[in-house]
Amino acid sequence: MAHVRRGLPILNTPQKIFYEENGYIVIRKNVSPELLDEVTQRFIDICNGDPNHNVSVIMKDPSLKKMNAKGQYLINKFQDFAYDEGFWKYISADTVVDVVQEIIGPNITAAHSMFINKPPNADPGSSLHPLHQDLHYFPFRPADKIVASWTAIERVDENNGCLYVVPGSHKGPLYEHTYPDGFKKNMYHGIKGFDQLKRVHVIMERGDTVFFHPLLLHGSGPNMTKVSDINLVLSQLYFLF
Structure with a gap:
């Protein structure tokens, strides 16, 4: 993806340190309401x-x-929306791409993209994603040259299925993934035996973007609301050649 950065540093030193130590960083009001x-x-x-x-x-x-x-x-999901002209403005948005380049370097490619929706009234077992690592799904290496970006299109919290993370877990290995016991969505893998780990719920307002490392242990809960609003999150993955 050819892209010329705006010149000034996007992440300040504390933000860079936070990402290096925790494996994720949230940039508030990162994407415009119009987009x-x-x-x-x-x-x-x-x-x-x-x-x-x-x-x-x-x-x-x-x-x-x-x-x-x-x-x-x-x-509840689109795969590979990066090829759709209607989504290209988001894929190429300076506020997204500049942060990606600051984390992994200038020569980037959108390797995989998903548009995730958690509609209300769904079975809780079909709208959650168990604890996992994204690197399990991808052959790309090295891991430090990959970063995921998620942008909240609506406010997301514990009630409607926000992301949760295990800070610092990106410093560990890629764990074995399997289908969790009793889990209803067999297209999603997860890891077992890590229920005791401290999880941080990433509550995000509309337009916030979280960037995270592919080895970071993370998942998302179900949408427990019964309201008519849809719960949309964009997700896309970049890697450095």
Whole structure:
């Protein structure tokens, strides 16, 4: 991805140290409301059948499908939205790319992208993601030259399924992943035997972005709300050639 940085340092020294020690950093108000509105509308259009999209996989929540939910109240994930013209402004946004470059270097590629939605009224077992490491899913190395970015399109907290992390766990190895006992979404792997680890819930306001290391232990809870608002999070992964 060709991109010219704006010149000034994006992260200050305390932020850089925090990322190095904890494996993640949250940048508040990182993406503009106007861009978030565009992205949200693009998501809704695709959910409601717009055929002119370039998203590789569109996934439906099985519990909501049984309830005959439709549109954005049924779809819980897009895969590889980076190839869709409607999402390109976000992929190439200075406020996202500049931070990525500061963490891993200037020569970057968007290697994988996901658009995650946690609709209300879903079965809790189908809207959570167990503790895991992203490096488990990717062949790219070295790990220090990979970073994930997540941007909250709506406020996310413990009630509607925010991200949680184990600070400092990125300094450890890549652990064995398997299907957790009793877990309903077999497309997601997790690790066992780490329930005692202290977790930090990453509460984010609309437009906040969290950047994190691929070895960081993290997961997300279910959306326990019953309100009509959708809960959208963008996620994308960069790596350095």
